[in-house]
Amino acid sequence: MLTEKEKWLFDLHGFLHLKKVISPEDVARMVELCDQWHALPDDQLPPPLHTYKDSHTKSSAARAIDHPEYADEVFQRAILNLEIMRVILALTDNCPKSLLVALTKNTSQSDDISFHGGVSGGIRNPANDYQAADGRVFATFLNAAVSLVDVPEGTGFVCIPGSHKSEFKKPEDVDIYDDPPTVFNVCPKAGDVVIFTEALCHGGRKWTHDEPRRTLFMRYSTAYASWSPTAGPLENHRDKISDEIYELKQNAGFQQRKRVVQRLLKELGEA
Numbered sequence: 285m286l287t288e289k290e291k292w293l294f295d296l297h298g299f300l301h302l303k304k305v306i307s308p309e310d311v312a313r314m315v316e317l318c319d320q321w322h323a324l325p326d327d328q329l330p331p332p333l334h335t336y337k338d339s340h341t342k343s344s345a346a347r348a349i350d351h352p353e354y355a356d357e358v359f360q361r362a363i364l365n366l367e368i369m370r371v372i373l374a375l376t377d378n379c380p381k382s383l384l385v386a387l388t389k390n391t392s393q394s395d396d397i398s399f400h401g402g403v404s405g406g407i408r409n410p411a412n413d414y415q416a417a418d419g420r421v422f423a424t425f426l427n428a429a430v431s432l433v434d435v436p437e438g439t440g441f442v443c444i445p446g447s448h449k450s451e452f453k454k455p456e457d458v459d460i461y462d463d464p465p466t467v468f469n470v471c472p473k474a475g476d477v478v479i480f481t482e483a484l485c486h487g488g489r490k491w492t493h494d495e496p497r498r499t500l501f502m503r504y505s506t507a508y509a510s511w512s513p514t515a516g517p518l519e520n521h522r523d524k525i526s527d528e529i530y531e532l533k534q535n536a537g538f539q540q541r542k543r544v545v546q547r548l549l550k551e552l553g554e555a
């Protein structure tokens with residue numbers, strides 16, 4: 285399902301930039317909802333939407349609103365987008381699970397995000413693994429970042445190409461503002477998607493433009509990933525998502541073929 289060039293690029297760089305994947309109508313609807321929700325405090329968001337917080341999130345970081353797919357089907361369409369799923373299915377060997385989805389708004393007040401991810405000193409995390417063998421590429425934890433705006437050069441997503449299989453620890457002084465070839469700044473247009481393995485060392489440069497940056501981050505893992513049992517569908521909000529999204533969010537053994545996967549493979553001419 286990946287072309288030979290896509291396999292070569294993903295193996296070499298750790299990400300793929302797919303162009304014009306989401307329709308302009310869906311992008312416009314997502315921007316509208318993004319602006320509407322980001323204007324509200326958490327207690328006025330439609331449940332189960334809320335702001336992402338963990339102990340590492342700085343209060344100055346861009347606000348990310350989790351679970352938008354439970355509030356509007358435009359986000360469910362994005363999760364199941366055939367062009368995105370073509371890549372996710374190939375990379376998870378047809379055993380995917382939809383994890384946390386977040387709608388992020390960066391303004392010129394938001395902090396940048398320093399480098400994280402990557403293979404440190406050659407030590408690999410089996411829940412965030414990358415392998416290439418037998419003419420195939422395989423990753424257990426992926427992020428599909430749909431840009432809802434045109435990203436100008438010098439801002440937005442940056443990564444260290446190839447760091448998903450680096451054997452050595454990143455030197456302390458290499459940072460997100462370094463130049464190529466060490467650091468690469470990916471600049472998608474609205475509707476493009478950047479799919480990367482979370483094993484890739486990546487971060488986000490400060491947004492410097494008046495028009496905010498809006499991004500939909502959709503994480504996927506293998507359905508049997510050891511760390512993801514806590515990240516299943518929200519049972520209290522089951523009625524807000526389709527049967528296919530519900531199934532895609534569930535755990536499954538690696539020999540099990542989800543019905544939604546079977547349907548997608550058929551549409552892709554692979555089953």
Ligand SMILES: O=C(O)CCC(=O)C(=O)O
Nearest residue numbers: 397440441486487488501
């Ligand atoms: O595109 C960005 O701003 C970086 C996002 C990021 O680092 C992440 O989602 O982990």
